[in-house]
Amino acid sequence: MERPETLLTPGPVPVSPKVLAAQGAPLLYHRGPAFGEVMRTVADGIAYMLKTESQVLIHTSSGTGGLESAVANAFSPGDQVLVVSIGNFGERFKKITTAYGLDVQLLEYEWGLDARHEDVAAMLKDLPDCKGVFVTHSETSTGVVNDLEAIAGAVKDHPALFVVDTVSGVGAVPIEMDAWGIDIAITGSQKAIAGPPGVAFVAVSERAWEAHATSTLPRFYFDWTIAREAAERANPESPWTPAISTLMACKVAIDEIRDEGIDRAVARHALLGKATRAGLLAMGMEPFAANPERSNVVTCVRAPEGVDTSKIVSHVRKRFGLVIAGGQGKLKGKVFRVGHLGWVDRFDIIRAIAAVETAFVDLDLPVKVGVGVEATMEVFREADREFGEEVPA
Ligand SMILES: *Cc1c(COP(=O)(O)O)cnc(C)c1O
Numbered sequence: 001m002e003r004p005e006t007l008l009t010p011g012p013v014p015v016s017p018k019v020l021a022a023q024g025a026p027l028l029y030h031r032g033p034a035f036g037e038v039m040r041t042v043a044d045g046i047a048y049m050l051k052t053e054s055q056v057l058i059h060t061s062s063g064t065g066g067l068e069s070a071v072a073n074a075f076s077p078g079d080q081v082l083v084v085s086i087g088n089f090g091e092r093f094k095k096i097t098t099a100y101g102l103d104v105q106l107l108e109y110e111w112g113l114d115a116r117h118e119d120v121a122a123m124l125k126d127l128p129d130c131k132g133v134f135v136t137h138s139e140t141s142t143g144v145v146n147d148l149e150a151i152a153g154a155v156k157d158h159p160a161l162f163v164v165d166t167v168s169g170v171g172a173v174p175i176e177m178d179a180w181g182i183d184i185a186i187t188g189s190q191k192a193i194a195g196p197p198g199v200a201f202v203a204v205s206e207r208a209w210e211a212h213a214t215s216t217l218p219r220f221y222f223d224w225t226i227a228r229e230a231a232e233r234a235n236p237e238s239p240w241t242p243a244i245s246t247l248m249a250c251k252v253a254i255d256e257i258r259d260e261g262i263d264r265a266v267a268r269h270a271l272l273g274k275a276t277r278a279g280l281l282a283m284g285m286e287p288f289a290a291n292p293e294r295s296n297v298v299t300c301v302r303a304p305e306g307v308d309t310s311k312i313v314s315h316v317r318k319r320f321g322l323v324i325a326g327g328q329g330k331l332k333g334k335v336f337r338v339g340h341l342g343w344v345d346r347f348d349i350i351r352a353i354a355a356v357e358t359a360f361v362d363l364d365l366p367v368k369v370g371v372g373v374e375a376t377m378e379v380f381r382e383a384d385r386e387f388g389e390e391v392p393a
Pocket residue numbers: 011062063064065089136138139140165166167168188191
């Protein structure tokens with residue numbers, strides 16, 4: 001029996017049947033009222049999720065286009081910026097800011113660690129002219145989630161813009177753009193928002209608009225002034241032909257999150273993360289993150305000594321059609337990652353843990369069959385006792 005693969009990857013993610021159906025609906029004209037309503041609902045929905053009054057711009061690109069948009073629109077050549085990197089996506093901020101000719105100061109951590117707000121504060125003390133601080137919220141390559149609220153506190157009294165990559169964060173971990181003083185927040189359609197890939201969202205604070213007004217870096221496709229002018233027409237538009245079907249699907253995904261409630265969506269991801277961790281740790285894996293309790297997005301674990309994790313990943317996929325992820329870059333073969341974001345519930349997690357257990361058996365790796373599933377199910381039973389019918393997953 002051929003079943004579609006289930007994506008327990010940290011993006012793209014499973015999306016609901018309604019979202020899939022919306023993607024297959026007849027196309028809307030992108031300069032007409034019905035699509036204007038889609039643009040408005042999507043932008044408002046992202047602002048709701050980010051807890052912000054800031055304007056949300058929509059770009060047709062993956063999340064990386066949103067990161068590039070932030071750099072190109074709010075800075076000028078030679079501006080000094082601080083990039084805080086805890087993994088692959090911090091590296092990406094470093095590459096983009098470097099490519100645009102900024103004076104890049106780095107605060108880098110060993111992968112697996114999260115950034116310390118004390119370090120950010122100390123760096124900024126020595127960088128009075130710094131124009132921007134770039135931080136990854138949820139570092140998808142390592143499963144580490146930064147304590148963004150604490151870091152926000154360290155950036156607050158410095159004039160630098162606070163730029164946050166929350167591509168895999170928003171919807172799965174708490175974020176309060178306005179309360180925490182975030183100036184630019186970037187996200188994408190294919191992570192916890194649970195839409196198909198292809199759209200990036202950039203929320204821009206008043207301070208960031210002011211910086212944009214004097215910023216001189218070259219830009220065209222992602223130009224905020226052009227995007228804002230189109231978004232503020234009576235029928236909100238994109239300046240260019242947008243990914244119409246993807247946006248129609250995102251509207252449905254966002255409606256679903258509004259129905260669930262953003263805080264409840266975050267609680268669901270937290271519970272799924274806790275259950276995944278419990279199962280994998282009971283099987284003898286080690287969490288890769290130094291502080292895994294915030295890892296609502298993806299669980300990254302080291303396998304026991306001598307186990308090549310790419311074998312586990314490919315076996316789980318071949319035998320069960322369940323896609324989990326290996327390690328990226330220098331973590332290849334050393335870790336594996338189970339994503340639990342998007343349209344995912346407790347039985348997806350129980351399946352994943354059972355599949356990993358079975359892969360251990362098939363590959364003659366040491367495992368006590370059932371311990372992982374039992375530990376995972378105990379977390380859900382505990383949540384049932386705690387929340388009753390209000391249990392989030
Ligand atoms: C997925 C992701 C991105 C964007 O990647 P794209 O492939 O360009 O969508 C950026 N940052 C983080 C933390 C991500 O998880």
